[in-house]
Amino acid sequence: MSRPVHGGNLVWAAAIARCSPRELLDFSASISPLGPPHSVSEAIQAAFSSVVAYPDPAYGSLRGAIAQHHQISSDYILPGNGAAELLTWAARDFSEQAQLCFQLSPNFSDYDRALRAFNVPTQNIPLLTASGWQLQNWDRLLLKAIPKGMKARNCGILLNNPHNPTGALFAKAQVRALADQFGLVIVDEAFMDFLPPERSQSVIEWVGDLPNLVVLRSLTKFYSMPGIRLGYAIAQPSVLQRWQQWRDPWSVNTLAAAAGVAAIADAPFQTKTWDWLKTSSEQLFAGLQALPGLAPLPSSANFFLVACQVSATALQQQLLARHQIYIRDCMSFAALGDRYFRVAVKTPEDHQRLLAALADVLPSLPICS
Numbered sequence: 492m493s494r495p496v497h498g499g500n501l502v503w504a505a506a507i508a509r510c511s512p513r514e515l516l517d518f519s520a521s522i523s524p525l526g527p528p529h530s531v532s533e534a535i536q537a538a539f540s541s542v543v544a545y546p547d548p549a550y551g552s553l554r555g556a557i558a559q560h561h562q563i564s565s566d567y568i569l570p571g572n573g574a575a576e577l578l579t580w581a582a583r584d585f586s587e588q589a590q591l592c593f594q595l596s597p598n599f600s601d602y603d604r605a606l607r608a609f610n611v612p613t614q615n616i617p618l619l620t621a622s623g624w625q626l627q628n629w630d631r632l633l634l635k636a637i638p639k640g641m642k643a644r645n646c647g648i649l650l651n652n653p654h655n656p657t658g659a660l661f662a663k664a665q666v667r668a669l670a671d672q673f674g675l676v677i678v679d680e681a682f683m684d685f686l687p688p689e690r691s692q693s694v695i696e697w698v699g700d701l702p703n704l705v706v707l708r709s710l711t712k713f714y715s716m717p718g719i720r721l722g723y724a725i726a727q728p729s730v731l732q733r734w735q736q737w738r739d740p741w742s743v744n745t746l747a748a749a750a751g752v753a754a755i756a757d758a759p760f761q762t763k764t765w766d767w768l769k770t771s772s773e774q775l776f777a778g779l780q781a782l783p784g785l786a787p788l789p790s791s792a793n794f795f796l797v798a799c800q801v802s803a804t805a806l807q808q809q810l811l812a813r814h815q816i817y818i819r820d821c822m823s824f825a826a827l828g829d830r831y832f833r834v835a836v837k838t839p840e841d842h843q844r845l846l847a848a849l850a851d852v853l854p855s856l857p858i859c860s
C-alpha cells in the first residue's frame with residue numbers, strides 16, 4: 492500500500508502496527524476527540540425515515556441554520572459534500588477568472604488536486620525560506636510575487652486560515668487588504684470554528700461588500716464527522732448560483748443535512764470544545780517542547796506541526812510498530828519533507844501516551860544532518 496497523502500488512513504497504519512484500525516491511537520487526522528455531538532446522532536436517527544425521498548435541493552433548513560449561526564442571509568450559503576467538493580468549484584472559477592492563482596506552500600494537498608483538475612496556472616508562495624518561517628509577512632511575499640505586467644485584479648488567491656499544517660492564524664485585515672486588490676479570493680476556514688468568537692479572524696463579515704470573496708467552512712473537524720461529508724461556501728448569491736449549476740443537485744445527502752442543522756445550532760458543544768482546546772493544546776505544546784530534538788510551532792488550531800531532528804517517517808513507523816500510535820508525516824506537503832510531523836490535540840490521557848511513546852522511540856533513531 493502506498494503512503495497516504497491525507498492523515499487518518501487507519502487501514503494503512505494498522506497494517507504497519509499489526510493491529511486492527513480500532514486499536515490505533517490516531518493523532519494523524521485533526522479531528523476533535525469530543526464529537527460527534529449527541530445532537531447529531533439524534534438528528535440522524537430522526538431523519539432516517541426521510542431517506543426514502545430525495546433531499547430538498549434548496550437545502551432550506553440547513554442553509555437557514557447556517558445563516559442564523561453566522562447572522563447572514565441564507566442566499567449567501569451553499570452547502571457541499573465537504574469543503575473538498577466546494578474546492579473543486581472554486582478551482583473551476585479560478586480557471587475561468589484568473590490568469591494565475593497563488594497559494595501558500597505548504598498547503599492542504601487537496602488544493603493541488605482541485606487546481607489541476609481545471610488546469611489552473613498556479614504559483615506557490617513558500618512560507619518556509621532559508622531565513623525560516625514567514626508566517627507574519629506572507630501577504631507581502633504574495634504581492635511581490637505578481638509577475639511584471641500582470642495585474643492583481645487578474646490573479647486569484649487560495650488561502651487557508653488558520654493555516655494547515657502550521658496552525659498559524661493570519662490577521663483578517665491582511666486578508667481584507669488582498670481581497671481589495673485581487674480578482675478572486677477563496678479563504679478556506681476549515682479550522683476557524685476552533686477559535687472562540689472573540690479570537691476569530693474570519694472574513695465572513697466582508698462577503699456582503701466583496702463579490703470576489705468566498706469563504707469555505709467544514710463541519711468535519713470541529714464536530715468530528717469526516718464520514719458525514721459536510722461543508723459550505725459563503726459568498727454572494729451570483730457566485731453560488733454559478734457553482735450550483737456546475738454540480739449535481741443533491742450533493743449533500745439527507746442525513747448529512749440533518750446532522751448539519753443539529754451541529755451548527757449546538758452552542759453547548761461549541762463552548763465545551765473551546766474550553767477543551769485551550770487547556771489541552773497548552774498541555775500538548777508544553778509536553779512536545781520538553782522533549783529533546785522536537786520544536787512544535789505555536790498553533791491556533793487543533794494540531795501542531797513539529798520540527799524534528801530525526802526522520803519523521805522513521806519516527807512514524809516506530810510509533811506505529813511499537814506503540815500503535817499514528818502521527819501524520821508531512822511527505823505530502825512538498826515544502827516540508829521528512830523533518831516535520833503533525834499531531835492533533837486530543838485528551839490529556841492520549842497526550843501522555845504519545846509523549847511517553849515519543850520519549851521511548853526518539854533516542855533510538857539517528858539524528859539526521
Ligand SMILES: Cc1ncc(COP(=O)(O)O)c(C=O)c1O
Pocket residue numbers: 572573574575576599651655679681708709710711717720721722
Ligand atoms: C485545510 C482543509 N480544508 C479543507 C479540508 C476538507 O474538509 P472536508 O472534510 O469538509 O472536505 C481539510 C481536510 O483535511 C483541510 O485540512
